[in-house]
Amino acid sequence: LATLVMSAQLPDSIFRPLGIGLLGLLSLVVAALAVRTLIAVWRRDICKLD
Numbered sequence: 001l002a003t004l005v006m007s008a009q010l011p012d013s014i015f016r017p018l019g020i021g022l023l024g025l026l027s028l029v030v031a032a033l034a035v036r037t038l039i040a041v042w043r044r045d046i047c048k049l050d
Helices: 003-011 015-042
Strands: none
Touching: none
16 A cells, blocks of 8 residues: 555656555455355354364
8 A cells, every 4th residue: 555655656656556466466365365264164164163
């Protein structure tokens, strides 16, 4: 997010594509973790009661 803010201050800088790329990568990681968590819950691998 800081790189996106910096891109607003500096014209024609590398910060805008870098910020968008980093934000996209972070979003992809969060989405992958959410999907894997939902799959584990559906398979009952989480919260097993023995």
